[in-house]
Amino acid sequence: MSELALGRYPVGIGARLRERRFVVGWWAAGRGLVLATAAVVHLAGLPRVTGERADNVLGLLGAWDGRWYRIVAAHGYLLEPGRQSDPAFFPLYPLLLRAGHSLGLGYVTSGLLISNLVFLGALVAFEAVTRELLGAQLARRTAVYVALFPFGFVFSMTYPESVVLCAIAVTTLAALRRRWLLAAVVAALGTLARPEMLFLSLPLLPLALRERDPRRRGLALGAVAAPVAALGSFSLYLGLRLHDPLAWTHAERAWGRRFTPFGFVTTLERLPRAVAGNTWAIRDVVFFVVYLALLAAALRAGVPRLWVLAGALVVVLPVFSGTFDSIARFGLLAPAVFWGLASLGESRRADLAIRTASAVLLVACTVHVLYVFP
Amino acid sequence: MRALAIAAALAAAVVLGGFGLERIGLPRAGKGNEAAAKAAEWLLRYRLTSSSFDAGGRVLRGHCLHGWFDGPNGRDEHGTELVLGGLTADGRNGLAVAARGPTLAVLELAGCPDVLGPKVASYAIAGTVSRALVGNVLALGLGRMRLLVAAHSDRPLGVALGDVRSTLRLTPMTPALARRLGAG
Numbered sequence: 001m002s003e004l005a006l007g008r009y010p011v012g013i014g015a016r017l018r019e020r021r022f023v024v025g026w027w028a029a030g031r032g033l034v035l036a037t038a039a040v041v042h043l044a045g046l047p048r049v050t051g052e053r054a055d056n057v058l059g060l061l062g063a064w065d066g067r068w069y070r071i072v073a074a075h076g077y078l079l080e081p082g083r084q085s086d087p088a089f090f091p092l093y094p095l096l097l098r099a100g101h102s103l104g105l106g107y108v109t110s111g112l113l114i115s116n117l118v119f120l121g122a123l124v125a126f127e128a129v130t131r132e133l134l135g136a137q138l139a140r141r142t143a144v145y146v147a148l149f150p151f152g153f154v155f156s157m158t159y160p161e162s163v164v165l166c167a168i169a170v171t172t173l174a175a176l177r178r179r180w181l182l183a184a185v186v187a188a189l190g191t192l193a194r195p196e197m198l199f200l201s202l203p204l205l206p207l208a209l210r211e212r213d214p215r216r217r218g219l220a221l222g223a224v225a226a227p228v229a230a231l232g233s234f235s236l237y238l239g240l241r242l243h244d245p246l247a248w249t250h251a252e253r254a255w256g257r258r259f260t261p262f263g264f265v266t267t268l269e270r271l272p273r274a275v276a277g278n279t280w281a282i283r284d285v286v287f288f289v290v291y292l293a294l295l296a297a298a299l300r301a302g303v304p305r306l307w308v309l310a311g312a313l314v315v316v317l318p319v320f321s322g323t324f325d326s327i328a329r330f331g332l333l334a335p336a337v338f339w340g341l342a343s344l345g346e347s348r349r350a351d352l353a354i355r356t357a358s359a360v361l362l363v364a365c366t367v368h369v370l371y372v373f374p
Numbered sequence: 375m376r377a378l379a380i381a382a383a384l385a386a387a388v389v390l391g392g393f394g395l396e397r398i399g400l401p402r403a404g405k406g407n408e409a410a411a412k413a414a415e416w417l418l419r420y421r422l423t424s425s426s427f428d429a430g431g432r433v434l435r436g437h438c439l440h441g442w443f444d445g446p447n448g449r450d451e452h453g454t455e456l457v458l459g460g461l462t463a464d465g466r467n468g469l470a471v472a473a474r475g476p477t478l479a480v481l482e483l484a485g486c487p488d489v490l491g492p493k494v495a496s497y498a499i500a501g502t503v504s505r506a507l508v509g510n511v512l513a514l515g516l517g518r519m520r521l522l523v524a525a526h527s528d529r530p531l532g533v534a535l536g537d538v539r540s541t542l543r544l545t546p547m548t549p550a551l552a553r554r555l556g557a558g
Contacts, residue, residue, distance in 0.1 A: 067500075071499060071500050072400070073400075074401070075401060075403055075404070075407065075499075075500070075502075076400050076401040076402050076403040077400070077403060078403040078407055078408065078411050078498060078499055079411070080411050080414060080415065080495050080498065080499060081415060082415075082418060083414075083418070083492075083495050083499075085499055086499065091395075091396050091399075091400055094400065095395065095396075095399040095400065098399060098400070098401075181384075184384055184388060185388075188388045188391070188392055192392060192395075192396075214376040214377045214380070215376070215377075215380060217377040217380075218376060218377035218378065218379065218380025218381045218383075218384070219380060219381070219384060220381075221377060221378070221380075221381035222380060222381040222382075222383070222384025222385055222388075223384070224381075225381060225384070225385045225388075226384070226385065226388045228385070229384075229385040229386070229388035229389045229392070230388055230389075230392045232389045232392075233388065233389045233390070233391070233392025233393040233395075233396065234392065234396065236389065236393050237392075237393050237396040237397065237400075241402065
């Protein structure tokens with residue numbers, strides 16, 4: 001029995017929803033901490049940061065790259081070679097912002113509503129996937145830890161991370177239920193929000209190859225290929241609009257990101273200067289190390305290897321772009337990181353320590369948005 | 375074989391569906407913004423502009439250079455220097471960015487690449503740029519400034535600010551020219 005079988009077992013719906021009430025509770029607790037902290041920062045009259053809307057009490061959560069997503073939503077894509085420009089930002093989130101805006105909401109408000117509500121869906125689906133793959137105990141802890149994860153304040157910002165986490169979980173759930181068409185659609189949508197979705201194809205592949213019926217197997221392989229196809233659709237769009245199908249990666253260069261086989265050497269060479277320029281750069285190095293440790297913990301806890309590999313690619317690949325910047329945020333899209341953390345919280349004492357530390361750090365990390373982009 | 379055909383068909387449907395979603399759902403950048411982006415690209419490709427403009431009935435000619443200059447204590451300084459009718463205004467060490475009021479307006483009128491280029495680029499990406507065609511010249515509205523560009527190439531030709539209008543010529547920098555102007 002599982003969520004996707006609800007339609008066939010209507011009697012169990014109420015009981016199942018009651019069982020999952022804790023997810024809603026922890027979602028409310030985590031988001032309450034983030035939103036309250038952002039409001040206090042605003043009301044304290046601290047200096048505004050790039051992209052922050054001064055007229056919104058939660059404006060802090062619309063800062064930094066949130067401004068770029070609003071620009072795409074309002075003005076569309078425009079590539080300015082050699083300068084920071086918006087094709088670096090994928091189209092699904094701006095599309096959602098436009099949908100919210102068409103209902104009469106401001107871009108920041110619709111972004112905050114979308115991110116926070118979709119995050120609830122992400123938690124519910126992620127808990128279900130974890131239960132399916134790793135058991136109920138780990139699923140419960142995973143849901144709580146994701147809700148309180150220190151860098152999880154990003155899930156409340158006008159950033160697409162909550163949408164992508166939701167897409168990852170729903171795609172996996174659909175694949176586990178052999179609903180491949182749904183998996184393909186959601187995987188494609190997720191990729192149109194963030195390219196990390198591409199790595200989901202790795203753990204889905206064995207599930208697809210398990211299908212014996214040619215039609216089902218075809219749909220399954222199509223779902224595995226859907227992220228690449230979705231990326232192709234974005235390139236096609238950029239090619240026709242901006243005459244540069246790779247505008248999304250070319251625009252990244254203005255942020256100092258350029259993938260090369262020995263990019264990690266550049267990253268290490270640049271690190272001292274980056275830290276000297278802004279001490280907060282050390283944050284991403286710390287998270288990088290923590291994520292690797294959590295992936296090792298996930299492996300030890302029996303998380304399927306392809307999930308760990310996909311997580312490792314999400315965390316390690318950006319290092320080949322010449323900078324550690326934002327790895328703390330990228331790692332939020334590696335489910336195995338959270339499974340690794342949940343595996344460490346088995347004892348009551350460890351569980352309490354992780355919850356308490358996470359909640360405190362979640363508030364601190366929300367405040368730190370004032371000083372550095374996530 | 376059948377499985378692969380189905381997979382390919384599904385992938386093709388995703389490409390087309392995704393493209394359709396983006397095409398229908400996202401706005402297209404305004405033509406004025408596109409022209410401004412190209413104009414910014416022109417400006418940022420050059421380090422030297424020659425300009426002339428009418429100031430109170432007197433035509434001033436000058437050139438504006440972006441690069442490295444000999445600074446005090448033998449240290450090179452990076453920035454912008456405008457020589458206008460024998461007067462020099464400079465924005466070294468980023469002072470041009472901090473410049474306000476008349477100084478900034480003059481640097482913009484003179485088409486200083488590292489002052490005007492970023493301003494035009496910012497408008498292109500995040501603002502609304504109006505566009506009016508007058509003969510072979512496009513006038514792009516950037517706030518209270520109008521940037522005049524060639525209609526077909528978007529190459530900057532001049533700047534209009536209030537009643538003052540300048541004409542610009544983007545000049546390729548050569549080592550000999552750099553030496554003559556005292557810049558690296």
